[in-house]
Amino acid sequence: xxxxxxxxxxxxxxxxxxxxxxxxxxxxxxxxxxxxxxxxxxxxxxxxxxxxxxxxxxxxxxxxxxxxxxxxxxxxxxxxxxxxxxxxxxxxxxxxxxxxxxxxxxxxxxxxxxxxxxxxxxxxxxxxxxxxxxxxxxxxxxxxxxxxxxxxxxxxxxxxxxxxxxxxxxxxxxxxxxxxxxxxxxxxxxxxxxxxxxxxxxxxxxxxxxxxxxxxxxxxxxxxxxxxxxxxxxxxxxxxxxxxxxxxxxxxxxxxxxxxxxxxxxxxxxxxxxxxxxxxxxxxxxxxxxxxxxxxxxxxxxxxxxxxxxxxxxxxxxxxxxxxxxxxxxxxxxxxxxxxxxxxxxxxxxxxxxxxxxxxxxxxxxxxxxxxxxxxxxxxxxxxxxxxxxxxxxxxxxxxxxxxxxxxxxxxxxxxxxxxxxxxxxxxxxxxxxxxxxxxxxxxxxxxxxxxxxxxxxxxxxxxxxxxxxxxxxxxxxxxxxxxxxxxxxxxxxxxxxxxxxxxxxxxxxxxxxxxxxxxxxxxxxxxxxxxxxxxxxxxxxxxxxxxxxxxxxxxxxxxxxxxxxxxxxxxxxxxxxxxxxxxxxxxxxxxxxxxxxxxxxxxxxxxxxxxxxxxxxxxxxx
Amino acid sequence: xxxxxxxxxxxxxxxxxxxxxxxxxxxxxxxxxxxxxxxxxxxxxxxxxxxxxxxxxxxxxxxxxxxxxxxxxxxxxxxxxxxxxxxxxxxxxxxxxxxxxxxxxxxxxxxxxxxxxxxxxxxxxxxxxxxxxxxxxxxxxxxxxxxxxxxxxxxxxxxxxxxxxxxxxxxxxxxxxxxxxxxxxxxxxxxx
Numbered sequence: 001x002x003x004x005x006x007x008x009x010x011x012x013x014x015x016x017x018x019x020x021x022x023x024x025x026x027x028x029x030x031x032x033x034x035x036x037x038x039x040x041x042x043x044x045x046x047x048x049x050x051x052x053x054x055x056x057x058x059x060x061x062x063x064x065x066x067x068x069x070x071x072x073x074x075x076x077x078x079x080x081x082x083x084x085x086x087x088x089x090x091x092x093x094x095x096x097x098x099x100x101x102x103x104x105x106x107x108x109x110x111x112x113x114x115x116x117x118x119x120x121x122x123x124x125x126x127x128x129x130x131x132x133x134x135x136x137x138x139x140x141x142x143x144x145x146x147x148x149x150x151x152x153x154x155x156x157x158x159x160x161x162x163x164x165x166x167x168x169x170x171x172x173x174x175x176x177x178x179x180x181x182x183x184x185x186x187x188x189x190x191x192x193x194x195x196x197x198x199x200x201x202x203x204x205x206x207x208x209x210x211x212x213x214x215x216x217x218x219x220x221x222x223x224x225x226x227x228x229x230x231x232x233x234x235x236x237x238x239x240x241x242x243x244x245x246x247x248x249x250x251x252x253x254x255x256x257x258x259x260x261x262x263x264x265x266x267x268x269x270x271x272x273x274x275x276x277x278x279x280x281x282x283x284x285x286x287x288x289x290x291x292x293x294x295x296x297x298x299x300x301x302x303x304x305x306x307x308x309x310x311x312x313x314x315x316x317x318x319x320x321x322x323x324x325x326x327x328x329x330x331x332x333x334x335x336x337x338x339x340x341x342x343x344x345x346x347x348x349x350x351x352x353x354x355x356x357x358x359x360x361x362x363x364x365x366x367x368x369x370x371x372x373x374x375x376x377x378x379x380x381x382x383x384x385x386x387x388x389x390x391x392x393x394x395x396x397x398x399x400x401x402x403x404x405x406x407x408x409x410x411x412x413x414x415x416x417x418x419x420x421x422x423x424x425x426x427x428x429x430x431x432x433x434x435x436x437x438x439x440x441x442x443x444x445x446x447x448x449x450x451x452x453x454x455x456x457x458x459x460x461x462x463x464x465x466x467x468x469x470x471x472x473x474x475x476x477x478x479x480x481x482x483x484x485x486x487x488x489x490x491x492x493x494x495x496x497x498x499x500x501x502x503x504x505x506x507x508x509x510x511x512x513x514x515x516x517x518x519x520x521x522x523x524x525x526x527x528x529x530x531x532x533x534x535x536x537x538x539x540x541x542x543x544x545x546x547x548x549x550x551x552x553x554x555x556x557x558x559x560x561x562x563x564x565x566x567x568x569x570x571x572x573x574x575x576x577x578x579x580x581x582x583x584x585x586x587x588x589x590x591x592x593x594x595x596x597x598x599x600x601x602x603x604x605x606x607x608x609x610x611x612x613x614x615x616x617x618x619x620x621x622x623x
Numbered sequence: 624x625x626x627x628x629x630x631x632x633x634x635x636x637x638x639x640x641x642x643x644x645x646x647x648x649x650x651x652x653x654x655x656x657x658x659x660x661x662x663x664x665x666x667x668x669x670x671x672x673x674x675x676x677x678x679x680x681x682x683x684x685x686x687x688x689x690x691x692x693x694x695x696x697x698x699x700x701x702x703x704x705x706x707x708x709x710x711x712x713x714x715x716x717x718x719x720x721x722x723x724x725x726x727x728x729x730x731x732x733x734x735x736x737x738x739x740x741x742x743x744x745x746x747x748x749x750x751x752x753x754x755x756x757x758x759x760x761x762x763x764x765x766x767x768x769x770x771x772x773x774x775x776x777x778x779x780x781x782x783x784x785x786x787x788x789x790x791x792x793x794x795x796x797x798x799x800x801x802x803x804x805x806x807x808x809x810x811x812x813x814x815x
Contacts, residue, residue, distance in 0.1 A: 003650075005646055005647065005650045005656070111661075135684075164659060164686070164687070167659065167660060168657065168658070168659045168686045169646060169656075169657065169658040169659070169660075169686065170656075170657050170658075170686070171650060171655060171656065247685075249684075250684040250685030250686070250687070251685055251687070253684035253685070254684050254685045254689070257681070330687065330689075331685060331687050331688070331689035331690075331692075332689050332690050335689065349690075349709075354705045354706075354708070354744060355705070355740045355741065355744055356735065356736075357702050357705060357706050357736075358702045358725070358726045358728075358729065358734060358736045359726060359728065359734075360633060360668060360669050360670050360726050361668075361669065361726075361728075362634065362667040362668055362669040363667055363668040363727050364667065365635075365667060365668075394667070397667060400727070401728070401731065402731060562730045562731065563731065566727050566730075566731070567727075568668055568727050570730060571725050571729075571730050572730055581767050582767035582768060583635070
């Protein structure tokens with residue numbers, strides 16, 4: 001064993017490796033992404049790892065491996081679980097042979113997600129057991145237990161960290177590689193009565209799943225991960241307790257230092273719920289405050305148990321207004337709730353109002369090629385009746401002023417369905433769907449097939465920056481790299497589109513503004529489905545060593561560059577435009593717009609569209 | 624020794640690396656340390672923060688710092704310093720860069736955001752305030768990208784980190800590519 005300072009996600013990856021995982025796959029999504037990346041960095045020879053094209057395929061890959069007796073880990077964020085839910089729901093009925101751990105990272109807040117859905121509720125829906133870690137150290141232990149449990153009961157098992165667990169750091173005691181379990185899969189054994197799902201199999205499986213989950217409630221009541229932290233002598237007469245799960249446990253334990261220790265139930269397996277342990281906890285308590293994020297899962301379970309066992313304990317939490325129903329908890333919100341709960345409410349905060357603070361919505365980076373792509377389409381379609389359907393990725397940020405080029409954003413790949421639907425309803429509207437390269441492969445292909453076959457009319461804009469940028473630059477089928485360090489043939493977006501039957505497919509460099517506008521104009525009014533692929537690499541990955549500078553003699557202060565493109569490197573001082581050298585990447589877009597040619601970029605850009613260079617400078621914080 | 628440290632700024636300024644250097648230096652001295660940072664969409668020009676907690680005399684459960692609990696706030700931007708001020712202890716130290724990062728909205732129309740207003744507010748509310756003239760420091764050190772090390776250096780000299788310069792230099796050696804060592808050392812040891 002040795003100690004390492006690890007991010008929660010890194011600890012989960014090392015835990016899986018220590019458990020002898022054979023296959024790891026997933027699709028990137030904040031806050032889950034670093035799990036798979038760490039496996040790729042730290043894996044031994046025999047471990048297969050890939051970024052799959054989407055979560056559904058990843059889940060099926062992991063299921064297949066587990067059929068063959070391999071230990072498999074599949075990783076995604078909570079939105080990805082929606083994509084993977086079809087295979088997962090069925091896998092629970094079919095069961096597994098090798099351990100299958102489904103890592104789903106939830107995002108209270110939400111900080112970088114579309115929903116605040118709770119995978120603990122999904123666990124109850126899918127009947128899949130779930131571990132809910134409160135720290136990196138616990139996550140390291142739980143992933144190993146999850147593999148054991150999965151094999152013992154032949155079921156997939158969830159591990160569900162939240163953002164603060166996934167992205168928190170701590171010193172964790174981890175095994176040395178020599179101490180790792182070696183797990184040798186038996187291989188797939190043909191047995192159609194086991195691996196082919198039919199209604200009869202599902203009927204029998206359903207009965208067994210319910211019996212198993214009842215048995216698991218007892219198992220989990222004995223598991224020290226579910227435990228009662230005793231009250232101190234001062235708190236005992238209050239006859240009050242706290243039930244807590246996930247990262248909020250750290251808030252409760254910190255608050256105990258200040259407020260005294262109430263009896264505390266730490267719930268690490270919210271499904272199946274550790275019923276006996278919870279009843280033991282409730283015994284002799286008049287009131288319990290449930291502290292959790294997202295759904296009131298623990299709260300509902302305790303209310304149910306009070307009914308089932310005729311207990312008089314009053315259960316408080318989200319449904320009674322003591323804990324907020326949405327958003328994250330915090331050190332301060334939990335301390336305040338606990339203080340009020342024990343009848344010693346904190347004094348109201350002294351409300352001194354600071355001067356108004358700047359609002360900082362996230363923006364596209366300086367030099368981001370997406371900015372140029374959006375601007376080209378905006379210019380080409382000026383004055384027309386249009387709709388611009390956006391999608392999930394950095395380019396959602398094209399919604400910000402002054403670009404204002406995202407009219408809809410729903411979920412991965414949805415822009416294509418929305419754009420074609422709107423055109424069926426409004427023939428005079430020119431409909432556009434913008435999709436990134438990684439999202440194109442993950443979830444846009446059925447939308448293109450649907451549009452071509454059903455005679456839809458819209459323009460597909462593929463924003464190809466040769467990476468999965470928002471989640472931190474993962475490879476995808478268009479990049480020519482795999483997580484097994486292979487250099488492979490790229491899958492061509494142009495060929496896919498032409499193969500489906502899109503006849504008008506144009507590829508253009510968005511940083512060549514005039515040409516980009518001309519291309520969009522020439523294609524937008526063609527009938528049927530047509531596509532423009534804007535291809536230029538992500539600036540955070542391929543940083544050109546170029547800089548724009550403003551000649552103050554020539555700058556007339558018209559602010560056209562600032563008004564039109566909203567680049568964060570541009571500001572206006574003393575009647576002139578200024579370029580922040582720390583942010584500028586010399587993309588040249590502002591120089592192309594300047595009506596008096598006051599902006600010069602040195603050195604001039606290479607025709608290849610930038611020079612791959614090392615962006616890991618001292619202050620450089622890769623996004 | 625217990626230190627609760629908040630680093631705050633605007634996505635892309637290098638707060639994450641600075642917090643990792645502090646954590647790495649503490650780990651090397653066997654000081655238990657927890658930290659948490661902003662990752663994801665906010666990194667694209669949004670408000671970001673890192674919390675670093677280290678203690679040799681109490682068990683730390685949460686990497687997050689409560690209001691009024693920070694011994695030190697290292698602010699990479701004056702407005703972000705004001706935003707995080709409620710977390711500072713009454714006798715806590717604040718190290719702040721004087722240089723504002725204007726939100727993109729400010730370039731479109733004047734939002735009224737001024738660094739001077741923020742710095743005035745800080746001087747009247749923070750007893751132990753160190754203002755770093757970032758413009759000048761970056762020019763003197765000769766790179767626009769080392770604000771994080773300049774601010775860490777100022778915190779060291781205010782004796783607010785609970786760590787020594789040598790600890791951070793070692794952390795730089797462990798965490799940053801060799802070709803940047805000299806520049807980072809220069810920034811860390813820069814004095815106006």
